[in-house]
Amino acid sequence: MTEQAGDRLGEFGRIERFFRPLAVGVPGAFDLTDDAAVLDIPADQQLVVTTDAMVSGVHFLPQDDPADLAYKLLAVNMSDLAAKGAEPLAYSLVTALPRAVGDEWVGAFAGGLGRAQKEFKVNLLGGDTVATSGPLSLTVTALGLVPFQRMIRRKGARPGDALFVTGHIGDAALGLKLAQGTLTSPVADNDRAYLLSRLRRPSPRLDFVASLRVFGTAALDISDGLIADLRHLALASKVRLHLDARAVPLSAPALRVLLSQPALRSLMLTGGDDYEVAFTAPQEKAEDIAAAAASAGIAVTRIGKVIEGDPGLDVSGTEGMSPDFGIGGWRHF
Template identity: 45%
Template sequence: MSTGGSGEARMSGEDALIARLFEPIARHPGALGLKDDAALLAVPPGHELVLTKDALVAGVHFFADDAPGSVARKALRVNLSDLAAKGARPLGILLAIAIPADMSSAALEAFATGLGEDASDYGAPLLGGDTVRTDGPLTISITAVGAVPTGSMVKRASAPAGQAIVVTGTIGDAALGLALRLAPDRPGFKALAPDERAFLADRYLHPRPRLALAGALRRCASAAMDVSDGLVGDLAKMLAASGVGGEIEAARVPLSVAARAAIAAEPELMVTALTGGDDYEILAVMADEQLDTFAATATASGIGTAVIGRTFAGEGLMVRDALGAPLPVGQGSFSHF
């Protein structure tokens, strides 16, 4: 992002928009006031950079009528979730946004406000980016830059056999929140109290990146990733990348009170919880002797953890029901293609 001109009167419409909405939230000195074509960022001594990018498109990753501030927060948080799973702390973000011609000035201001507040809260300052107009849907792409001590990034493809499979928080809330939005009269959702429906809807719209666990993951985890496309599918990816197999018990997967109530009323929703996307919890593999340390750190941060299975020498992923029988889960995760 660059404002280019030396005064408001000489600015193009794009430069004026950047100066008005995004320059005030680009507080890091390396952003150079968004007046240059690039940012300047020093790598902390003894560290390596961790970079990640996610794009969100209206009608695909969020609803076109979602509050713009919430959309901005989701766009930032899904990227910070990737950094957390790698054991990284944020250094800053780059934003590219394709703005529909009919997006109002008030909506843009709400978007910038939401982004700025979250960037401040999570210590991920805006460093730069790009703004364009589009005849298509609102599209946001954020590149997040983080840092880890040299050689300590927690990789996806490094899970050994014979270790515990662990997840943080609760699983399936976001997928159920999306299903609730699409079909509110389903039996499982009609059984919910208003606060339970509101909880599931919020979990879909506002991910909770587990940055507080970045250090604990570096110390304790053999492998980790965030759950973005569904627990079963993402675990299968990790196992395949690591060259090991795994088994989990559906009954041990942590569920929120709202998710349990919906599944009790409509048992088919359990598969939705296991395979639906947008949880943005941490999925990790670690040795048994690390479990207590990791759980204690998570508990101190107000985050729950659960051991849901184990890895083994071999290949594939088996999901078992409460009786120990294989549980069919279909494709296992969301896929764009």
Template identity: 55%
Template sequence: MSSPESPDPGNSRPSPVDKLGEFGRIDRYFKPLATGFPGARGLADDAAVFGVPPDQELVVTTDAMVAGVHFFPDDAPGDIAAKLLRTNLSDLAAMGAVPYAYTLVTALPRTVGEDWLAAFAAGLGEDQARFGIGLAGGDSVSTSGPITLSVTAFGLVPKGRALPRWGGRPGDSVFVTGCVGDAALGLQVAFGKIAVADEAARGRLLARLRRPDPRTTVGPRLVGLATACLDVSDGLVADLGHLCEESGCAAVLDSAAVPLSIAARAVVGSDPARLALALTGGDDYELLFTAPDEARPALAALAAGTGVPITAIGRLEEGSAGDVRVVGADGTPLALPARGWEHF
């Protein structure tokens, strides 16, 4: 995503944090985040040291965020921290992995002050406790460009059981967790391009943009049920296309079955352009997966047990690899201006 011109993050000015230097920052803000992970060695060494249980494999993912592309420069530091960590946790969930540890790289302008950094670290600490993950190390540098942040997250999955993108087969049903479209609509609300009078609905859309919900309780329990899986970051249609490309098949997507929140439904209404935005806008971080029909009872039990809705929205079929037909309630194909987000 991109954002309009904004002031320095938090309207910050150089402050006493700048006198701390690199190691002072690490001691004050990041060492406390590493206390719960022994492999971090108190951030006293050049690298972390940890092992993997013999019946497990390590899943590794890296995501970066840049101010003005992935978040607004004046977003709250706690929201930025949450989105940074949660997008990586979503990747782990899509592989069926349980969160284990992460490393963090921060490239911050010198104008970023102590209040910003303290709130950012506090946001990380809150989500570490919520999702059961610890800081293992990283790096901190200054930059003359925008705030740039990167997390490498590690997860554990039973050996040989990581969920792939390539396992889907014609006849498998397509499922998605939670709701789709809130973040894309929320971005338009943030830009002022969509007006939402209902404050609760507006807050819901913006919250889903700023703090996605990684499905860490669902992903690991899809092992043995799902044939293919990934998370929805580029847009529902585009990401289903990615899954189909890797699985060597096509898909039909029933737009009427796609779950939208109450807030999103109110905004979309009968507007085909807004429906297209919900289907292609991205930043949902829901799990999109395929499974045979015999898995439906187990999936229903999983949804009930976790409180995370799981909805059937289509089916894989024979056809050109990566082709996705999106149809309306009457089966008529929908014309979409794009399939999803592309960086380049």
């Protein structure tokens, strides 16, 4: 095995220096010195497991800031837990790194993970590091806890329920266009920074987890795009969802972009990478949900309802949007 100029530490040295500090919060991670980690699961809780991988050139660009990547990698996995009503417990990490990736990159990546861990109150459990001749890829398996039989499924929405979403939708889709340089109209610096940050540092809605467990009948996080993911929820619950596109919450920076490029509105509803939670809940709980959201400091907006009918999604309020709107994203799994 030859060593590169930027690779003085070696695999063992990198684990010891960069990753071991991330595991100090988990006694059963044994400072990453054993073959496996061990965890206690409280007797009244169940274990929730989710896995998300990110590949350079597919999910991010090689030149992206390693601290941003670290943040997003952890955030998208925490978002899955949050949408299932689970509290984060710990995570394992696999890094497949090309030889050209040096210690400096790994250090910046691990530093970003450390800051994200603190924010999400979760710690590294273990993992594996492998070399690859291909693109850098990163895999997290996140473990969470829910009270017994309280995981919120995609299945469970009932006709009569209202449909809600946290935060704002579509910022990341605009952020991606900014990152790709394909947004033609000028965007103010503040708005640009905001939209890019929504793409690079999504906010898993961990502060809403307890309320979601109280009120939610079905939920998922928006990763493939609002339209596609609402269809997933409708099919899993075997109900018809009605989405009022006019009710979908948009941020002020996004609204300013739409003023000059109104055609981007459909992209915002299909673009994905929002990592907000869409959920259904009994209509009569709407006020309680609003109060819970306010107390958690999270915007929650009613965007539609669950109706009788064939499983699927209806969308109203799409006047002026392209005629094939709502079809995109359907095949994206």
